[in-house]
Amino acid sequence: MALEVFHKDETLQMRRKLIGQSCRLFFSHDPVKIVRARGQYLYDENGMQYLDCISNVQHVGHCHPSITQAAAAQMDLLNSNTRFLHDNIVLYADRLAATLPKKLCVFYFVNSGSEANDLALRLARQYTQHQDVIVLDHAYHGHLTTLIDISPYKFRKLEGQKEWVHVAPLPDTYHGIYREDHPDPGQAYADTVKSLIEEAHKKGHKISSFFAESLPSVGGQIIFPNGYCKRVAEYVHEAGGVYVADEIQTGFGRVGNHFWAFQLQGEDFCPDIVTMGKPIGNGHPIACVATTEEIAAAFTANGVEYFNTFGGNPVSCAIGLAVLDVIEKEDLRGNAVRVGGHLKQLLLQLQTKHSLIGDVRGVGLFIGMELVKDKASRKPASEEAAHLVRRLKKERIVISTDGPWDSVIKFKPPMCFSIEDAERVCICIDQILGELEDTHQKENCRS
Numbered sequence: 001m002a003l004e005v006f007h008k009d010e011t012l013q014m015r016r017k018l019i020g021q022s023c024r025l026f027f028s029h030d031p032v033k034i035v036r037a038r039g040q041y042l043y044d045e046n047g048m049q050y051l052d053c054i055s056n057v058q059h060v061g062h063c064h065p066s067i068t069q070a071a072a073a074q075m076d077l078l079n080s081n082t083r084f085l086h087d088n089i090v091l092y093a094d095r096l097a098a099t100l101p102k103k104l105c106v107f108y109f110v111n112s113g114s115e116a117n118d119l120a121l122r123l124a125r126q127y128t129q130h131q132d133v134i135v136l137d138h139a140y141h142g143h144l145t146t147l148i149d150i151s152p153y154k155f156r157k158l159e160g161q162k163e164w165v166h167v168a169p170l171p172d173t174y175h176g177i178y179r180e181d182h183p184d185p186g187q188a189y190a191d192t193v194k195s196l197i198e199e200a201h202k203k204g205h206k207i208s209s210f211f212a213e214s215l216p217s218v219g220g221q222i223i224f225p226n227g228y229c230k231r232v233a234e235y236v237h238e239a240g241g242v243y244v245a246d247e248i249q250t251g252f253g254r255v256g257n258h259f260w261a262f263q264l265q266g267e268d269f270c271p272d273i274v275t276m277g278k279p280i281g282n283g284h285p286i287a288c289v290a291t292t293e294e295i296a297a298a299f300t301a302n303g304v305e306y307f308n309t310f311g312g313n314p315v316s317c318a319i320g321l322a323v324l325d326v327i328e329k330e331d332l333r334g335n336a337v338r339v340g341g342h343l344k345q346l347l348l349q350l351q352t353k354h355s356l357i358g359d360v361r362g363v364g365l366f367i368g369m370e371l372v373k374d375k376a377s378r379k380p381a382s383e384e385a386a387h388l389v390r391r392l393k394k395e396r397i398v399i400s401t402d403g404p405w406d407s408v409i410k411f412k413p414p415m416c417f418s419i420e421d422a423e424r425v426c427i428c429i430d431q432i433l434g435e436l437e438d439t440h441q442k443e444n445c446r447s
Contacts, residue, residue: 005035005045007045008031008033008045011033012031026054026398026400027390027393027398029390030393032044032050032393032398033045034050036063037052037058037062037063038061038062038063039061039062039064039414039416040052040061040062040413040414040416040417040418040421041062042062042398048396049396050393050396050397050398051396051397051398051421051424051425052398052413052414053397053398053399053411053412053413053417053425054398054399054400054412054413055412055413055414056249056254056278056279056412056413056414057278057279057282057283058282058283058414059252059254059278059279059280059282059323059327059332059414059415060282060323060326060327060330060332060414060415060416061282061414061415061416062283062414064282064326066322066325066326067282067284067319067322067323067326069322070318070319070321070322071284071315071318071319071322073318074088074314074315074318074319075315077314078314079313079314079315080313080314081309081313082109082307082308082309082310082311082312082313083307086314088314088317088318088321089109089312089314089317091317091321092109092312092317092320092321093107093109095321095324096276096288096290096320096324097290099259099260100259100260100274100290101270103270103292103293104270104271104274104290104291104292105290105292105293106290106291106292106293106295106296107288107289107290108288108289108291108306108308108311109286109287109288109308109311109312109316109317110286110287110288110289110308110311111285111286111287111308111310111311112142112277112285112287113142113246113248113275113276113277113278113287114141114142114143114144114147114277115142115144115287115308115311116248116275116276116277116287116288116289117141117142117144117147117211117244117246117248117275118142118144118146118147119289119306120209120211120244120273120275120289120291121133121146121147121150121208121209121211121244122299123273123289123291123295123296123298123299124208124209124241124242124244124272124273124295125208125209126298126299126302127242127294127295127298127299128206128207128208128209128240128241128242130206130207130208130240130241131164131205131206131208132164132165132166132200132205132206132207132208133150133164133165133166133207133208133209133210133211134166134167134168134193134196134197134207134209134210134211134236134241135150135151135152135165135166135167135168135210135211135212136152136167136168136169136170136171136211136212136213136216136219137152137167137168137169137170137219138152138153138170138216138218138219138220138403138404139151139152139153139170139211139212139213139216139218139219140153140154140217140218141211141213141246149162149165150165150211152167153218153219163205164205166196166197166199166200166207167196168189168192168193168196169189169192170216170219170222171185171186171189171222171224171225171228172219172220172222173185173225174358174359174361174370174378175220175378175404176189177192178225184225184227185225185228186224186225186226186227186228186231187227187228187231189225189228190227190228190231190232190235191231193210193232193235193236194235197235197236197239201239206239206240206241207236207239207240207241208241208242209236209241209242209243209244209273210232210233210236210241210242210243210244211244211246212229212232212243212244212245212246213245213246213247213248213249213250214229214245214246214247214250214251214260214261214262214264215249215250215255215261215264215363215366217249217250217366217402217410217412218402218403219402219403219404220368220370220402220403220404220407220408221361221362221366221367221368221402221403221408221410222361222368223264223361223362223363224264224265226265226266227265228265229243229245229262229265229269230265230266230268230269233269233271242272242273242295243271243272243273244271244272244273244274244275245260245261245262245271245273245274245275246275247260247261247262247274247275247276248275248276248277248278248287249278249366249412250366251274251276251279251280252276252279252280252323252327253327253332253333253336253364253415254279254336254364254365254366254412254415255336255363255364255366256333256334256336256337256340256341256363256364256365257333257337257364259333260274261363261366262274264363272291272292272295273289273290273291273292273295274289274290274291275287275288275289275290276288276289276290279323280320280323281316281319281320281323282319282322282323284315284316284319285310285316286311286312286316286317286319286320287311327415330416332415332416333364335415335416335417336364336365336415337364338419339365339417339418339419339421339422340362340363340364340365340366340367342419342422342423343365343367343411343417343422343425343426344360344362344367346422346423346426347360347367347369347426347429348360350426350429350430350433351369353430354430354433354434354437355374355375355437356371356372356381356384356433356436356437357369357370357371357372357433358370358371358372358375358378358381359372362411365411365412365413365415365417366411366412367410367411368402368403368408368409368410368411369408369409369411369429370403370407370408370409371384371385371388371407371408371409372407380403380404380405380406380407381407382401382405382406382407384436385401385406385407385408385409386401386406387432387436388409388429388432388433388436389401389409391428391432392425392428392429392432395428397424397425397428399411399425409429411425
C-alpha cells in the first residue's frame with residue numbers, strides 16, 4: 001500500500017502542528033521537500049535535482065544499491081534481539097578492528113552517536129573511578145543529558161557549565177589564542193589542557209577523560225595543529241584519565257589518506273576510546289564504541305549487564321558490512337583525496353580573488369571556507385555566509401554553515417562527490433561572492 005503524498009504546503013502545515021518546533025529544518029525560511037535521492041543528488045517533489053554538500057551521514061551515497069540490497073536481504077531472513085547468538089555482529093566487529101590500532105579491539109554497538117558518547121563516558125568513569133571531564137570550547141557531543149553537560153555549544157544556552165566539566169580552548173589557529181604564526185601551536189594548546197588539569201587537582205577534582213572530535217565540526221571545521229593530541233593524551237594519562245576520540249562526523253575514510261581522522265596526528269597517537277556514528281550505516285541508525293581490553297574489563301567488573309535491544313542487530317551489522325565493502329570497492333577514500341584536494345585547491349584560488357574568504361581549511365572531503373568582513377581583523381561575516389547558502393540553494397546546491405559565528409561554509413558531502421561537482425560549486429561561489437563584494441563596494445562609495 002502506497003503512502004499518501006501531500007503537497008509541500010500541506011506537509012509544512014502538518015509538521016508545524018505535529019512535530020516539536022525545536023526540531024528545525026534546513027532552509028527553514030523556505031524548506032526543500034525531498035522525496036527521493038541517489039548518490040550525491042536530492043530530488044524535490046517537482047523532480048528538481050539538488051547537489052548535496054551536506055549529507056555526510058549518507059556516506060557512500062544516497063540509496064546505494066549495495067546497501068539497500070544488504071538491508072533487504074537480511075531483513076527478509078532475520079532481525080532478532082541482540083542477545084541471540086549471530087554471526088553478523090562478530091564479523092562486523094572483526095572488520096572494524098582491522099581498521100583500528102591493535103589495542104582498540106573491544107566493541108559495543110548502539111544506535112546513535114549520542115548513545116555512543118554516553119557509553120564512552122560511562123566506560124571512562126568506570127575504568128578511572130574519576131568523575132571530571134575536559135572538553136573543547138564550542139564542542140558538541142550529543143543530545144542526551146550527560147552529553148549536553150559536556151557540550152559547550154549547547155550548555156551555554158541552557159543551564160551553564162557543571163562543576164565537573166572543564167573547557168579547554170579550541171585549538172583554532174585562525175581565530176584562537178595561538179595562531180598560525182606561533183612556533184608550536186600544538187604544544188601551546190596542549191599546555192592549556194595541562195593547566196586545566198592542574199587547576200582541577202587543586203580543587204580536589206580528578207579527571208576521568210578528555211573528549212574531543214578528531215576534527216571539530218560545530219567548532220568550524222578545525223584541523224588540529226601537529227602534536228596536539230599526543231601531548232594532550234600524555235597529560236590526561238598522567239592525571240589518571242583516558243582520551244576519547246569522537247569520530248562520529250569524520251570517521252570511515254572521510255579524510256582520505258586515513259580511515260580515522262585521529263590518525264592524522266601520527267602513528268604514535270592512539271586514543272583509549274573511539275566513538276562512531278553518522279556515516280557508519282549510510283543513514284541506518286547504528287553506532288559503535290571501540291575501546292581496549294582493560295577498559296572493557298573494568299566495565300564488566302561492575303557486575304551490571306550492558307544490554308542494548310537494537311545495537312548490533314543482524315540488519316544493522318549487515319548494513320555496516322556493506323558500507324565497508326562499498327568504501328573499499330569504489331575506492332572512496334581515494335576519491336576523497338582526489339576530489340577533496342581539487343575542491344580545496346579551487347577554494348584556495350577563490351581566496352586570492354575574494355576579500356570575503358578569510359580561510360580555507362580541511363582534509364579529504366571535510367573542508368571549511370570561512371567568510372570574514374576583512375582579512376586583517378578576521379571579523380566573521382555571518383550574514384554573508386547565510387546569504388551565500390541561500391543563493392546556492394537557488395542554484396540547486398544545498399550547503400550549510402557552522403562555527404561559533406555561523407561564518408564557516410562546510411563541505412561534508414557524500415563520498416561519491418565528483419570533480420565536476422566540486423567545479424560546479426566553486427563556479428557558483430565565485431559568482432555569488434563577486435556580486436556580494438560589488439554590492440559592498442557600492443554601499444561604501446555611497447557612505
